[in-house]
Amino acid sequence: MSQKSTQSSLDNLRNTRIQKLNDLIDNGINPYPYTFDRTACAGELHEKYAELEPGSEDSKVYNVSGRIMAMRNNGMFVDLVDSSGKIQLFIHKDHVNEDKIKLLKLLDVGDILGVYGAVRRTPRGELSIKVSDFKILSKSLLPLPEKWHGLTDTETRYRQRYIDMIMNPEVRETFLKRSKIISETRNYLIQRGFLEVETPMLQPQAGGASARPFVTYHNTLDMQMYLRIAPELYLKRLLVGGLSEKIFEINRNFRNEGISPKHNPEFTMLELYQAYVDYNEMMVLTENLVSAIAQNVLGTMEIEYQGKKINLKPPWQRITMIGAVKKFTNIDFSQFLSAPEAAEEAKKIGVNPQEGDSWGSIIDQVFEIKVEPHLIQPVHIIDYPRDISPLAKPHRDDSRLVERFETRINGWEIANAFSELTDPIDQRRRLENQINSRREGDFETPVEIDEDFLKALEYGMPPAGGLGIGIDRLIMLLTDSASIRDVISFPTLKPRHDNL
């Protein structure tokens, strides 16, 4: 077998570039220098010289840097891209030292280049930099995907997000918006007196939600630990502590469950608590927060998601859960108060609850199947059954219900909020009931009570409204992204053991 045939095509492409790298070094050039004195970016120049006439030029020299994305006419024309946009370079032997012109053939698409030159608009109208000198800032050894079709392979896009970002400007745009959405959220809350806090991700028991946790182990403490499924129980402890009457946390939760276009094992949650208010206040806060983010990041409250127009302008519609179910199924579950009766009614419309499911759980199942798909425009679904909401305060007018709402947009649960349960005796009873009704193979219900959380409540927690917003899904909506993987820079994937 010849030596050549043992090399892959990629190896050959890479070796060609390594040869160029060595040629640069032989010419006394460091292909990986330390700095470049950048004085302008592409977008800035396009803005500044928008009025420059074709064929004319300015005398001011700028230093611009970025990645080479295309080369035409043997390097005479180069497309240079930085985070602000693209600008064409005009590298002509009349304006550049002869030795430097020779170096042009050692450049490749993908290299990071710094250039010095005046701005000029070509006779054909393309704003360009008439390069007088250039400096290689990083020699690229691996070829980028072709310029026309770009990178479309979903697996490579997610595994090597950096290529995805280089090739697909809309991907950069999405992550830019993600960053803005999160900082707008922070700004909004901080401006209104909320204090940002951090609570444990590594917890001795995973509480505050119903989900299967990731299990890990601490060696020195010699104990099993869990990655948090929610920060709720710790944030409430802080409310007991009185650190601030308004607190929030934006951070990761981890749930050891299925992966789908709407679920990633680690995802970002906003949870906030405000003392002395109830869930009514949380509804107002939710719609004001979400609509303000849309306005500030997108410049509009009217968005379009996968072809569906959604208007985020407050106020948002409110409907009780039982009322919503009645509206779409004609079944009034307030007339069927026992679980067997409710199950009977559910079966009539093709929803089949499991034996032993509670009244509230049956309504929830009917809601999910029969109502949820219709809720495209923002709507607060209020007053949930008590038995599926162990952390919410009983409804002041109806003991079977709690003061809880979930905000639906595009059918998705975007927010979940309650008048928080602050009665330590009731809270203990609810958590005990939950544990007692735990079924075989249920990995989602905690095995034991978080005694310290109950102890904290016994010291006295102020009445409070609490709100959780799934940030990734909100970002999906605001960026028109079909998959949660499109808004998480490195989504969870199985590692590959081949060479990809």
Place this chain on the structure above:
RNA sequence: GCGCUAUUAGCUCAGCCGGUAGAGCAAUCCCCUUUUAAGGGAGAGGUCCCGCGUUCGAAUCGCGGAUAGCGCACCA
């Protein structure tokens, strides 16, 4: 976890009634030189995802596996 679909050159894709692979782009060399997916020419580049099987012969058919996407289940 189950089902469906996909996996061929660095990238984007053809080829799939079984006869041991093709294009465009990129890369290399030559020509041209104010281009915009620049143009013209030449040559090169492949474990057809992996394994086993059927067959005279498998990229193509069968079985098993890997990874991904989508759907279902679980959930936010």
